[in-house]
Amino acid sequence: MSMKASTRQVDGVTIVDLSGRITLGEGSVVLRDTVKDLLGKGQTKILLNLGDVSYIDSSGIGELVSAFTSVRNQGGELKLLHLTKKVHDLLQITKLYTVFDVKDDEAGAITAFSK
Amino acid sequence: MPAPQRVSYRLESTLDSVNKAEQMADQVASQAGFDEDTRGGISMAVREGMINAVLHGNAYDSAKHVNLTFEQTGPELIVTIADEGKGFVPEEVPNPLAPENLLKESGRGIFLMRTFMDEVRFRKLNSGTEITLIKRLQNNDLDRQEAST
Numbered sequence: 001m002s003m004k005a006s007t008r009q010v011d012g013v014t015i016v017d018l019s020g021r022i023t024l025g026e027g028s029v030v031l032r033d034t035v036k037d038l039l040g041k042g043q044t045k046i047l048l049n050l051g052d053v054s055y056i057d058s059s060g061i062g063e064l065v066s067a068f069t070s071v072r073n074q075g076g077e078l079k080l081l082h083l084t085k086k087v088h089d090l091l092q093i094t095k096l097y098t099v100f101d102v103k104d105d106e107a108g109a110i111t112a113f114s115k
Numbered sequence: 116m117p118a119p120q121r122v123s124y125r126l127e128s129t130l131d132s133v134n135k136a137e138q139m140a141d142q143v144a145s146q147a148g149f150d151e152d153t154r155g156g157i158s159m160a161v162r163e164g165m166i167n168a169v170l171h172g173n174a175y176d177s178a179k180h181v182n183l184t185f186e187q188t189g190p191e192l193i194v195t196i197a198d199e200g201k202g203f204v205p206e207e208v209p210n211p212l213a214p215e216n217l218l219k220e221s222g223r224g225i226f227l228m229r230t231f232m233d234e235v236r237f238r239k240l241n242s243g244t245e246i247t248l249i250k251r252l253q254n255n256d257l258d259r260q261e262a263s264t
Contacts, residue, residue: 024166025130057162058227062220069218086155093230094223095212 003027003053005034013045013110014038015081019052022060031060035067035078044076045113049106051082056090068100077101081109121186126165128173128181128198136183137162140194143185147192148256156231157192157250163224164196164246172200172244190252197245205237 003020016034021027038046048067056064064080071078079101083091091097103109124139126132140161144154165181173179179199186193209216211223228235234249 023162024133024170057159057166058221058223059166061223065218066220094226095217099217 003030005030007034007038010106011110013047013113014043015047015049015106015110017049017052021055021057022053022063023055023057024059028059028063031063031067035070039070039074039076044071044074046071046076046078047081047103047106047109047113048078049081050084050087053084053087056087061090061094061096064100065096077113079103079109079112081106121184123182123184126181126183128169128175128177128179130169132181133162133165133169136165136196139183139185143187144192144250147187148252149192149250150256153250153256157194157248160228160231160235160248160250161194161196163227164194164248167224167246168196168198168200168244171203172198174200192250192252194248195245196248197240197243199243202239202242202244 003018003022003026006017008015008017016038018031022031035046038044046067048064068078081103083102088097088102091100091102101112103112122143124136126136137158140158141154144157149157165183168181169175173181181199182195182197184195186195205225208225209219209222211217211219211226216222225235228246228248231250232248233251234247236247238245238247
């Protein structure tokens with residue numbers, strides 16, 4: 001299953017709804033291009049909704065890290081929303097769970113972005 | 116206990132081979148009697164081993180291939196992945212959990228293989244590297260197998 005990304009705006013935050021697999025190849029490229037495009041438009045408050053992401057490999061983890069650092073380097077914030085158990089466990093194992101700001105509730109996540 | 120069996124594939128250095136190997140690993144692990152969570156770990160370890168071979172080893176070179184073997188001997192599932200690349204020294208791969216490496220974009224593949232498998236070995240070949248991944252059935256897997264037969 002390939003990956004899809006769609007974006008929507010809520011209170012100045014860009015929510016990226018991702019579905020599928022973030023893996024080496026297409027999935028990683030879709031994520032990279034989406035974040036690059038948003039940053040190019042000056043949208044630096046990004047909430048990645050991973051609720052429908054079924055699988056991430058090491059390349060996908062690298063892409064999440066890359067997105068996080070790219071957004072931060074532009075003075076923005078990137079948060080993660082609705083991790084599945086698999087993705088949650090993977091971020092725990094790789095010690096990235098505490099690096100990312102992970103949220104369970106969309107409304108709460110949006111208010112957590114700095115104004 | 117499943118009968119010993121061995122199956123080998125010679126795969127092209129493509130992303131498609133990585134995806135196929137992951138699917139094959141899940142099937143083989145299922146037939147071997149591993150539970151769903153363990154199967155997910157095994158197929159991820161095989162995927163990471165294949166990425167290592169196709170991307171870092173053979174560098175997508177169409178003239179080079181990856182030999183993938185699944186072997187079950189008693190309670191052990193043994194997977195070998197051999198590439199034809201320039202080889203590498205696994206000890207030189209930085210620890211991805213070290214604070215200074217946490218935000219690196221790559222370097223987690225070997226760590227994930229080691230996390231999900233009981234044993235991971237590397238062997239330098241004349242041309243390339245062979246990775247051996249071993250996972251052992253636990254007592255509860257064996258009990259479940261006996262109950263289903």
